[in-house]
Amino acid sequence: AQSVAQPEDQVNVAEGNPLTVKCTYSVSGNPYLFWYVQYPNRGLQFLLKYITGDNLVKGSYGFEAEFNKSQTSFHLKKPSALVSDSALYFCAVRVVNSGNTPLVFGKGTRLSVIA
């Protein structure tokens, strides 16, 4: 079975400071990993993904994430937070080469960037 853990329900950061939103995963095999963002009363928007190759993945709006196989982690990072980054962030995983396997989501982390 595959699963995702986002250990923090809420992350608070001051504007201009770096931010990290944590994600760890569990799969039988190699993972595809994704980050999504949800703004209030909106659907989920794709931010970035790890498929293979370079462990540091760059995505939309200046976000990046680092895949760490030994720690089974895929933390989301941004060097300088903006107030507009305040939203709900979801990490998701599915197994490589398993076309029929659904995407499994974590419970989400609410990011609040304070001016």
Add this chain to the structure above:
Amino acid sequence: NAGVTQTPKFQVLKTGQSMTLQCAQDMNHEYMSWYRQDPGMGLRLIHYSVGAGITDQGEVPNGYNVSRSTTEDFPLRLLSAAPSQTSVYFCASRTSGPGEQFFGPGTRLTVL
């Protein structure tokens, strides 16, 4: 491309009523799925489909039916609505490869 569309955006039902949430995609994606989002629970998979005529259950399928007669459409049926089904419902689609999943705007359902 309209992407993934969902109707209606809002719906209020009484306990015991039935209804269908509509979902359509115009990206020729094989894979479609339905999630529900509840506070503190993240997104939980209800049903999914890997192609026309093929569906399977997710984590929380009870009380819901699906069918996939075409590649484009994947409706979700609530057979007899219960207050526990009050939630926001999202439809999503993707290709069978490593691509990302695309989400619809959601349907906010309240069951009284």
